[in-house]
Amino acid sequence: MNKLFYPAVFHRAEEGGFWVSFPDFPECFTEGDDMTRAYEMAVEAMGLALVSRKEEGEEIPSPTEIDKVDVEEGTLAIIEFDMLEYQKKHNSRAVKKTLSIPEWLNEEATAMGVNFSQVLQEALLSKLGINK
Numbered sequence: 001m002n003k004l005f006y007p008a009v010f011h012r013a014e015e016g017g018f019w020v021s022f023p024d025f026p027e028c029f030t031e032g033d034d035m036t037r038a039y040e041m042a043v044e045a046m047g048l049a050l051v052s053r054k055e056e057g058e059e060i061p062s063p064t065e066i067d068k069v070d071v072e073e074g075t076l077a078i079i080e081f082d083m084l085e086y087q088k089k090h091n092s093r094a095v096k097k098t099l100s101i102p103e104w105l106n107e108e109a110t111a112m113g114v115n116f117s118q119v120l121q122e123a124l125l126s127k128l129g130i131n132k
Contacts, residue, residue, distance in 0.1 A: 002084045004050070006063045008042050009074040010035070022079075023069050024061045025049040042079050047086045084130065 006025075010018045018038035019031040022045075030045035032038030053060055069076055097120075109116065125131075 002082060004063070004081045004083060006046060006079050006081070007066055007069045008046070008077050008079045009069065009071055010038060010042075010077055011074040020045070021074075022046060022049070023064045039077065039079070042077075043081055046079050046081050047083075050081065050083065051086065051090075 007023055009021050009023070011021070013019050013031060017031060017033040018035060019029060020038055020042045022028045022042075025046065028045050028049040030038070030041040032041045050060060052058075066076060066078070094117075099120075109119075
């Protein structure tokens with residue numbers, strides 16, 4: 001679930017710019033002074049909605065098919081959201097983990113000056129198939 005694509009409806013705001021709504025996230029709205037800024041804000045707003053639902057253990061909805069979106073007086077756009085990139089950007093603080101390894105392995109690695117945190121991070125990235 002790294003890259004997600006959801007429809008969004010861009011509406012012209014009376015005072016200029018655009019406001020954006022999401023058929024799959026009725027609680028989510030944003031706006032921007034122009035189309036570029038509105039799109040950037042839409043990505044961020046959708047990210048907040050997705051992360052919030054994920055943290056609360058709520059269901060992540062499947063994207064509505066574009067031919068089923070009621071556009072009314074707006075313009076349909078597809079918003080691309082990269083969950084992994086969002087998490088890297090917003091959740092990059094270090095988290096302390098306690099783990100156990102055999103004593104002999106610890107002694108060998110310590111003697112060679114191995115950085116345990118770096119090795120664990122590299123191993124996890126490799127195991128998860130994530131390119132840094």
